[in-house]
Amino acid sequence: MAKSALLKSSIAKKYWMAFTGLFLCLFLAGHLAGNLQLLVPNNALNFNKYALFMTTNPAVKILSYVTYLSILFHAVDGFLLTYQNIKARPVGYAKSNPSANSSFSSRNMAVLGTLILVFIVTHMVNFWAKMHFDQNIPLQTITVEVMGQKQELYLMTNDGYMATSQVAKTKEEAAKSGAQVYIKNRTEFYNTQADVKVGEGYKDLYKITVAFFKDPKYGLIATILYVVAMGVLAFHLLHGFQSAFQSIGLNSSTWIPKIKLFGKLFAIIVPILFAIIPVYIHFILK
Amino acid sequence: MSSAKNININLKIWRQKNAKAKGSMETYKLDNVSTASSFLEMLDQLNEQLINDKKEPVAFDHDCREGICGMCSLYINGRAHGPDTGTTTCQLHMRKFNDGDTIFIEPWRSKAFPVVKDLVVDRSAFDRIQQAGGFVSVNTSGRTMDANAIPIPKEDADKSFMAAACIGCGACVATCKNGSAMLFVGAKVSQYALLPQGKVEATQRVLNMVRQMDEEGFGNCTNTGACEVECPKGISLENIARMNREYLKASLK
Numbered sequence A: 001m002a003k004s005a006l007l008k009s010s011i012a013k014k015y016w017m018a019f020t021g022l023f024l025c026l027f028l029a030g031h032l033a034g035n036l037q038l039l040v041p042n043n044a045l046n047f048n049k050y051a052l053f054m055t056t057n058p059a060v061k062i063l064s065y066v067t068y069l070s071i072l073f074h075a076v077d078g079f080l081l082t083y084q085n086i087k088a089r090p091v092g093y094a095k096s097n098p099s100a101n102s103s104f105s106s107r108n109m110a111v112l113g114t115l116i117l118v119f120i121v122t123h124m125v126n127f128w129a130k131m132h133f134d135q136n137i138p139l140q141t142i143t144v145e146v147m148g149q150k151q152e153l154y155l156m157t158n159d160g161y162m163a164t165s166q167v168a169k170t171k172e173e174a175a176k177s178g179a180q181v182y183i184k185n186r187t188e189f190y191n192t193q194a195d196v197k198v199g200e201g202y203k204d205l206y207k208i209t210v211a212f213f214k215d216p217k218y219g220l221i222a223t224i225l226y227v228v229a230m231g232v233l234a235f236h237l238l239h240g241f242q243s244a245f246q247s248i249g250l251n252s253s254t255w256i257p258k259i260k261l262f263g264k265l266f267a268i269i270v271p272i273l274f275a276i277i278p279v280y281i282h283f284i285l286k
Numbered sequence B: 001m002s003s004a005k006n007i008n009i010n011l012k013i014w015r016q017k018n019a020k021a022k023g024s025m026e027t028y029k030l031d032n033v034s035t036a037s038s039f040l041e042m043l044d045q046l047n048e049q050l051i052n053d054k055k056e057p058v059a060f061d062h063d064c065r066e067g068i069c070g071m072c073s074l075y076i077n078g079r080a081h082g083p084d085t086g087t088t089t090c091q092l093h094m095r096k097f098n099d100g101d102t103i104f105i106e107p108w109r110s111k112a113f114p115v116v117k118d119l120v121v122d123r124s125a126f127d128r129i130q131q132a133g134g135f136v137s138v139n140t141s142g143r144t145m146d147a148n149a150i151p152i153p154k155e156d157a158d159k160s161f162m163a164a165a166c167i168g169c170g171a172c173v174a175t176c177k178n179g180s181a182m183l184f185v186g187a188k189v190s191q192y193a194l195l196p197q198g199k200v201e202a203t204q205r206v207l208n209m210v211r212q213m214d215e216e217g218f219g220n221c222t223n224t225g226a227c228e229v230e231c232p233k234g235i236s237l238e239n240i241a242r243m244n245r246e247y248l249k250a251s252l253k
């Protein structure tokens, strides 16, 4: 009996909300550390190397699956809780004065959470899906001057180079144009004649990101929506961070003030740092 | 003390014939209310007026009228037990209101507290939660141990006493946007969990009381803290955390 109670009772649902919520806070911190590399000048290669690591390293893969599951569980559990809470008061009050006893964030966690979910989905379509599935994902190139002539080169993961002029997008194209190398499986360079792999390029997530926020038509609105979403996240965390500790039963007079302070700082600083990045890309980055 | 004066007020009160009837907010005018009277005395005055007018008086709960029994309720101007904090409705006075004010008076709203009539709700859900675990077993064979013979740390005894101050009024449920009863149940669980006498049944107590709470249809706590602000007895959120802790311990056993 005790075991099944851990899945369906009201308090058990709170534990799950709290654990998944706190795990997502850890995820946010990690994600932020990666994103902040976008603020470093001339850092495209390092950023793309980091992106490659994050999509291929087995340990990170496990973490990412835990993250997907956490988001899913947190959202489903959150909707379930909210549904039950609405049902718990079938007839509402003619007059109520909720601001007299509770904070805006605490009363609107479900709405804030739903907005975050919408953001996460669009965010994944814009970046995660491109990284994982886009067949025409750009590969990182650099431009060098060779004897007074500008030349574009693909950077390879083995630190080699490959002139873009020699590389065809597909095998068929290579057959037509006579290019020595063609691209297979989105990132792999193949020798056309021998049909053997000669190297691999970096998916240019940096370029995708910059292009997204600098887009002449949609860049500004994307930047604004991103900043708004971070505001929503800030309010969600303003209540959520400390709330999670109450949910799992931690409420000691020595720790709670510290947790509340840390939670406030986390809820304000993390979203601001996230939001600075698209603002920098859209308005400042040349 | 400023001297009392008389004020004229408008009342908007929930009227509902019985549990099945559809209720509605009705408006009443009440003149010459002394600011020295209590809120419930004001309702008594309204009822006299209604009876004189051959109308049905407003049903509302009350008993001790001194803040100890937990019988009075009322959601007044959007707040449980009215605008004051740390007081029950029976301790609220008309000096908190001004001439010409419109005062909203509604019953506790919760699926688990169905309206019986007008402002009276059925709070027996709380009794059933208490019956599910709000007790300790005491050996009454004649060799009962004197409670004071068991040493209890002062801090624990104080916290237990503070939790035991809960009068079961239900304001926490009424004010909670989720209709959650966790402050009440937290207080009832804590009052025993903190004492050696309560340890024997600790595991079953928290599991059973929470199960009963869920079955009654109360909502889930989202830690808004509204209950703590509106509780007339100052029951602290710490008690909900303690219940959550006890529940985790009990579930893992």
Ligand code: HEM
Pocket: A014, A015, A017, A018, A019, A020, A021, A022, A024, A025, A028, A071, A074, A075, A076, A078, A079, A081, A082, A109, A110, A111, A112, A113, A114, A115, A116, A117, A120, A236, A237, A239, A240, A241, A243, A244, A245, A247, A248, B221, B222, B223
């Ligand atoms: C990165 C994203 C998110 C983070 C870091 C996060 C974090 C948190 C935290 C720490 C809590 C407090 C848990 C507790 O009180 O025990 C919480 C509560 C909540 N979250 Fe999220 N959350 C995120 C996304 C979402 C999403 C996508 C949804 C819904 C669709 C959502 C819905 C909720 C709801 C309804 C609550 C209140 C439940 C309660 O307090 O019991 N959250 N969140």
Ligand code: SF4
Pocket: B165, B166, B167, B168, B169, B170, B171, B172, B173, B183, B184, B187, B230, B231, B232, B233, B234, B235
């Ligand atoms: S916890 Fe406070 S508000 Fe809730 S029933 Fe007890 S005394 Fe009333």
Ligand code: FES
Pocket: B061, B062, B063, B064, B065, B066, B067, B068, B069, B070, B071, B072, B088, B089, B090, B091
């Ligand atoms: S009537 Fe007893 S507490 Fe108000």
